[in-house]
Amino acid sequence: MAKVLKRVRQSIVFRIGGLLLLTAVIAISSMVASYVISDAAQHDAEAINLSGFVRALSYKLTAAAQSGDTQSTREMTAALDKQLQKISTISSFPLSDASTEADNFRAVQQEWQQKIRPLLNDVAAGERAIASRELLAFTDAFVTKVDRLVLDYQRIAEQKVKFLRLVQLASLFATITLVYFSVFTLSRSVEQPLRELISSCREIARGNFRPRLTLHSEDELGLLTQTIRRMSEVIDQTHRQLEERVKEKTKQLRKSHEVLDFQYRLARRISEGTLVGAELKPWLKEFSELTGLNDLDLCLMTPRGETPYEHLIHGRGNQSCTERDCYNCSHACGPSERANQRLYRFPLEADKRNYGVLVCSLPRNQLLHREQQLRLSAFADAITTAITLKERGQQERRVALMNERAIIARELHDSLAQSLSYLKIQVARLNRCTRGENIDRAQISEISEELKQGLDASYRQLRELLTTFRLQVSEGGLHNILCRSVEQYREQHPEIAIELHYELEEIPLTPNEEIHLLQLVREASQNAVYHSWGDRVSISLLPGEGQRVFASVRDNGKGISDAPEKRNHFGMSIMQERASNLGGELIIRRRETGGTEVSFSFIPEYARAQQTQENNQTQADLHLLFASRTNR
Incomplete structure (x- = not known):
């Protein structure tokens, strides 16, 4: 029973x-x-x-x-x-x-x-x-x-x-x-619990994982109610845990975003120019506030130095630092323990050259998280990049200065030095004429006229050299500077019709290619303006077949002489040298319709890189084809 x-x-x-x-x-x-x-x-x-x-x-x-x-x-x-x-x-x-x-x-x-x-x-x-x-x-x-x-x-x-x-x-x-008891039992034991369960399920569907379930019985619906109650509690607990994790992750993502924004601003500042040591202190302070690392040391050293030339400290820093063993400190990596502190060192190294060290100091019982280590390493790399960019910029300026001096020396040697040598020869001739007993006044007059012409030519060459040395490829590129040069020629020689045809807007030229191409065109156009005795000059820069670039300067003057190495044609050797620097071909010829044509063609650097890549791919395909046939 x-x-x-x-x-x-x-x-x-x-x-x-x-x-x-x-x-x-x-x-x-x-x-x-x-x-x-x-x-x-x-x-x-x-x-x-x-x-x-x-x-x-x-x-x-x-x-x-x-x-x-x-x-x-x-x-x-x-x-x-x-x-x-x-x-x-x-x-x-x-x-x-x-x-x-x-x-x-x-x-x-x-x-x-x-x-x-x-x-x-x-x-x-x-x-x-x-x-x-x-x-x-x-x-x-x-x-x-x-x-x-x-x-x-x-x-x-x-x-x-x-x-x-x-x-x-x-x-x-x-x-x-019995029917009444059956209906009563159905209402109390089935209909009311089902209504409560349905209401609870709707609450759960709306996101309320704490429904009010008052049913307490030992039957099937009571078991289902207890199961739903326990499941709701588990879901609610899981939901709250997920919310906490989402909040934590959101906080971490916000912190990561702030750190990424800091790194982006630092990288942009580094790309804008040299980041000196005094300017690093606010960056070090901001980095400390973002990462929560209060004690930081930044020691900056020269690659050959053993002591820092600048020591930036945020917070208390490394209390055990005595600046006696800076070499070993800057070359050490990883955690170490000294006194009551745990130290993490991040050397500023690039290309086997050491520029200092970033030291993070923590209490001895505290460890540095991996994410914080990555952020410290990224900050150290950014500082290293800034220093190497500064050093590289200085080296590039040195090289550019030396190249500029070599170019100036070459230009002076090939132009003004030759003119002065010519004047020196004429002065020697004049001295010989004046030392004799019989003075040939006609010869002296001829020498004086040649000296005057030589001085005029030297002065003109000096002005051209000054114009060349002041030349810069500013914003607007090669087309802009060529247009300004053409305008200058037109102002100086209004009797000459000068035309410019430029169609290289879609070709990416390097700064070196633009400088050499500009100098070639200016040298050829100057020769056409000053020596051709014509009234029409046409300058063309056009793309050609095989991804080549063609530049030509044509005039309708008297034409180039059979011996262009004579006086006033010394710039041709300079043009030959510039053409060889670009790996191109320079042709100077007399036109059949009269006048002179200076044409130059070369393959730009981007096209050479593409051709090299295609050749390498072709060789790789041939190698694979040969290997497959060999395996057969």
Whole structure:
């Protein structure tokens, strides 16, 4: 029984199933009882009808006996016996039955068998004379008993109907009660918990992982409620943990963004120009605030020095630093422990050259996170890049200065020095003419005229050299400076029509290529303007086949002489040298229509790089093809 009660308490299905089973049992019992009662009352009406027939037949039998009709009396007597026998069969009262109905039936049978039947037979046979009133009195007494028997059968039938009605009413009440309990159980144990669960599920769907679940039961829905409650608690806890992790990650990303922004601004500042040591201190302070590292040392050294020329400290710095072992400190890497501090060193090294060290000091019981180490390393690399860029810029300026001096020396040697040498020769000739006894005034006048022409040429060359040395490829590039040069020629020589055709806007030329190409064009155009004696000069810079660049200067003057190495043509050797520096081809020729044409062509650096890459790819493909054929 305890197991059944436990099962009822723990299972909604079992409770509802039990209620349905009880309802079915009551319905079936009601139907069975109705059937049994109706079956038992099936012959009650027949018994009443037979009893009434016995009563009517008794009066007929009395009349027939009085008339002396023996045959009729005998037949009616047999009929009445038969009716009583039927009543006995229908009633089937056992001998042990002591009920009133059984006693009344036995009294009727006894009265008939022992008194009425013998009396009526004797009267009909004439064996006994009896008055009609007396015979009728016997018959009435017998009929009275029969009437009592009819009433008994009627009462029995009414009791069965009443019992059937009670059974039906009890079944109806029990059915209604069970239906009510079933509906109540469904409402309390199923509908209300389901409504609460659905409401909780909607709350969970809206993001509220703490729904109010008040159901406490041991059945299936109670188990489901407990499961959802525990699951909601786990989800809520997980959600809160994820929110905390998201906040932490967001904080870390914000910090990383700030550090990246710092590194970007530092890199942009480094790219803008030299970052001197005094300017590093605010950058060091900002880096310390971003990373939360309060004690930093930045020692800057020359590659060959052993002590720092500048020592920047933020916070307390390295308390154990005595500037006695700077070489080993700057070349050390990784963590170390000194006094009450843990030191992390990040050398400023590039190309096997040491420029100092960045030292981070922490309490002895504290470690540096990997992310902080990466940030320190990146900051050290940025400082190293700034120093190397400064050193490289200085080296490039030295090289540029030396190259510029070499160019100036070469230009002076190839132009002004030759003119001065020519003037020196003329002065020597003049001295020889003046030392003799016979002075040839015509020769002296010729020498003086040549000296004047030489001085004019030297002065002109000096001005051209000054213009060349002041030349810069400013914003706008090669096209802009060529346009300005053409404008200067037009202002100085308005009688000469100078045209410029420039179509190299889509070709990326290096600064070195632009300088040499500019000098070539200026040298050729100067020769055309000053020495061609023409009135038209055409300058063209055009792209050609094979990714080559073509530059040409044409004039319609007298044409180049057969001996261009004579005076005023010394710039051609300079143009040849510039052409060789660009790896190009320079051609100077006399035009068939008159005048001179200086043409130059070369392959730019970007095109040479592409051709080299294509050649390397072709060689690699051929090597793979050869290897595949060899393997076959």
